[in-house]
Amino acid sequence: MQAYEIYQNIKPSIISDLFQWMRDEERDLYKHTIATLANDRKLRPVFVQKKSVADQIAWMHKTLKLKSSNMIGEHLFQVYFMQGQQELLVAFCDAMGIEHDGKGSVDGDLPETLDADKLKAAVDTLVEKFDPQLVSLYLRVFNLQTDNGWDNLTKLLASDERLALNAE
Template sequence: MNAYQIFQNVPASLSTDLFTWMRSEDRELYKSAVASLAANRKLRPAFVQKKPVAEQFAWMHKTLQLKTSDMIGEHLLQVWFMKGKQDMLIDFCDSLGIEHNGEGAVDGELPESLDDDKLKTAVDKLLEKNDGATVATYLHIFNAQTQDGWSNLADILESDERLALGNA
């Protein structure tokens, strides 16, 4: 699932969490996101910036659902998970035995395969601490980090009802 497809399927509350985090924790990222999305739609950033915050968020969420915004959306999700959701990444890497820098960034290469039992345990652990939409979004982004992803992770994303995005 590409980033624009993720934004088409996640609840607006997840996008609101992402944008709220950006506005409070990484103001430059937020400004850059608004500018990039506005330029993508051939608009000036001021068009978006003049809107009330809730309308800015709604506009950004809608714009990130477009295929032309895919790279921007993927970047925003990656930064949010790497900086704003580090505990989640650490838990996932630790559960799978993936070496990381203590902040969730993988040291070295990603594994060629993921152990089925460890993967199931890792997903269950994430779901105990986080809502299903956030976990599903992270797992989709993680699975996109290699060319073909991991088939067992893709299977879990398709079959585990707790990770369903389309009905959110």
Template sequence: MTAHELFQNVNPSLVQDMFQWMRETDRNLYKTALGSLASNRKLRPQFVQKKSIADQITWMHNTLRLKSSDMIAEHLLQVYFMKGQEEMLASFCDGLGIEHDGKGQVEGNLPETLDAEKLKAAIDTLLEKFDTGLVALYLHTFNLQTPDGWSALADALENDERLKLA
């Protein structure tokens, strides 16, 4: 699943939370996201900025669903998880034995394969600690980090009902 397809399938409340977090913690990131999406649609950012916050977020979510917004969508998901969900990333890396900086930023290269047993345990831990929809969105986003994803993770995303986006 590509990034824009994630935005087509994710619960809108997660997108709302993501953009609210951006607005509250990193106003420049929020403005950049809005500006990039407006430019991508050949609109002036002021057109979108005149809308209410709720309408801005709805407009951004709808725009991120478009194939033409795929690169922006992937980048926003990466930034959100790297800055806004550090504990989740660190927990996942710890569960898989991936070296990281303590905040989930991988040090070195990502592994070529994921051990299925460690992956299942790491997923179970995430689902115990965090919102199920957020975990599913994170794992789908993580699987985009290599060209073909990881087969063990793709299998879990396809077959584990707890990891469905909708």
């Protein structure tokens, strides 16, 4: 599943949280995202900036559902998890035994395979501690970090009901 497909299928409140975090904590990124998406749609950024915050977020979410927005959408997910959801990243890396810098940034290369038992235990722990939709989102974004994802993670995302994307 590509980033634009995740935007099509994720619960809108998760995306609203992402953009609200970005607006509060990474204001320049928020403005740059509006400008980039507006330019890609052949609009002037001011057209979007004049909207209410709720309408700006809804417009960005709608635009990120387009295949042409895939790259920026994936980048936004990465920034959100690396800076706005470090606790989740650290918990996953620790549970999987993946070396990291203490903030969730992986030291060295990602593993070629994921141990199935560790993966199941990691998911169980994450789902208990965090919103399952956020966990699902993170695991899907993590799975994008290799060309074809990890087979056992892909299968787990497809089969574990707790990790289903539930667009409202």
